Amino acid sequence: MVSNPKRISFIGGFIHPAFDQTIAACGDLALTRIDRERPLSALCENLAATHAIQVDSARSDIPDHLLVGRELLAACPNVVVVSASGAGFDAIDLAACTAAGVIAVNQTGGNREAVGEHTLGMMLSLAKRIAETDRAMRIARIDDRVAYMGDDLYGKTVGIVGFGNTGSRVAELCSGLFAMPVLAYDPYLDAETIAARGGRKVDLPELLQSSDFVSLHCPLTPETRGMIGAREYALMKQGAFFVTAARGGIHDETSLYDALRSGHLAGAGVDVWETEPPEPGHPLLSLPNVIASPHTAGVTHSARRRLAIMAAEQLIAILRGGDPQRMLNPEALPAFRERFRKVLGHA
Incomplete structure (x- = not known):
């Protein structure tokens, strides 16, 4: 395990164990699950060290204070990428991400x-x-x-x-x-x-x-x-x-x-x-x-595993310097590359 791994924070509920397993297999990454019950002020230390946020796709699964918007991003000065767990992205404010130079991605096609x-x-x-x-x-x-x-x-x-x-x-x-x-x-x-x-x-x-x-x-x-x-x-x-x-x-x-x-x-x-x-x-x-049905169309065993692996592999590639595959705000790409260089020290 490297001494200073790139850090991923997960906000939301269950995707599939394959997400954790895929991240764990990478010695240069560390995964933390954010307690949704804690106020933002109690999470600032962890969020300040975070390089990537993985968030549930559905707005209803995320409390207001942990929606990815201007306030949350202000507490995450080192975040370079925000990733939605599925195709939907209504828990992410794309304009706020673009303004911060943060790239947003999803897992379109996975379900x-x-x-x-x-x-x-x-x-x-x-x-x-x-x-x-x-x-x-x-x-x-x-x-x-x-x-x-x-x-x-x-x-x-x-x-x-x-x-x-x-x-x-x-x-x-x-x-x-x-x-x-x-x-x-x-x-x-x-x-x-x-x-x-x-x-x-x-x-x-x-x-x-x-x-x-x-x-x-x-x-x-x-x-x-x-x-x-x-x-x-x-x-x-x-x-x-x-x-x-x-x-x-x-x-x-x-x-x-x-x-x-x-x-x-x-x-x-x-x-x-x-x-x-x-x-x-x-x-x-x-x-x-x-x-x-209660928003379960995309909630199948096969789809959840596929989405989890897609999300993990995309974050791994991005944090290792690769271009995002499923960008939601491609207009942020130049600012993202500059932010990435400043935060992680290389292009």
């Missing part, structure tokens, strides 16, 4: 299979009314099975908002298994890129008006917060389904309840919530045509 499969599972359960009939049969005998008639996915149109790693995986599953035409809304991708990933680029209103299923796979940012509300639900087809495994806050929950209660939408699959976890009395949980 694309898990979230893609979960999304497809929700779509199938909604169309076939599997969860609805399961709950009904536990309450009373069903004599009229035709009253619970569902439909097929085959040939239906799916509209995907956000066509990155997970959105494009959902497109592969839907088109490959069920011959579903794929519409995609992603303002950061051109039509050729979207076509290469199996979709047709459209604007958001066209996607909403033309899709039998609308599925969200974009990050929560100032641009996307509140992007799907009463106007957008009204644009959707009568009898369409809404599915989200993106982030709470992108879709308006009250308006979704109204669209479902009125019968305009046939059902919804909701994995992410404005407040997580939602209370059992949440209005959406009272509707039989809503399938709910």
Whole structure:
């Protein structure tokens, strides 16, 4: 063990033991887990010696005083990199990182299979009314099975908002298994890129008006917060389904309840919530045509192990002088390189 190892502080809960194991195998790195119950003032000594912060992806898993923003970064003069444990990064203030010359990274793509499969599972359960009939049969005998008639996915149109790693995986599953035409809304991708990933680029209103299923796979940012509300639900087809495994806050929950209660939408699959976890009395949980999960789409054994190894290997590479692989604020790269040189003594 070297006398002055580069130090990584972990803020959050459990990823997977593979993260700790991968870091421990490096003799020049040391890992400390931050006690989320302690105030920031009690953590300053440890944070001042930290070179990298690993933080949970979900905002709900981090107390306010440990969100990676201006105040926390001020207590971390030697931090050069902040890493989100998954694809989401709403626990990180990217503008604050950029201003400090700190590079921010995530593990995009690490849970694309898990979230893609979960999304497809929700779509199938909604169309076939599997969860609805399961709950009904536990309450009373069903004599009229035709009253619970569902439909097929085959040939239906799916509209995907956000066509990155997970959105494009959902497109592969839907088109490959069920011959579903794929519409995609992603303002950061051109039509050729979207076509290469199996979709047709459209604007958001066209996607909403033309899709039998609308599925969200974009990050929560100032641009996307509140992007799907009463106007957008009204644009959707009568009898369409809404599915989200993106982030709470992108879709308006009250308006979704109204669209479902009125019968305009046939059902919804909701994995992410404005407040997580939602209370059992949440209005959406009272509707039989809503399938709910507590932000677990990406929480599988395989995905957690993959994300843990990706996160550890990326931090190791960065702290040893390599360029970040999955940058969230590439505009900070020049300042990051200068900060790295000053803090760690080499380029």
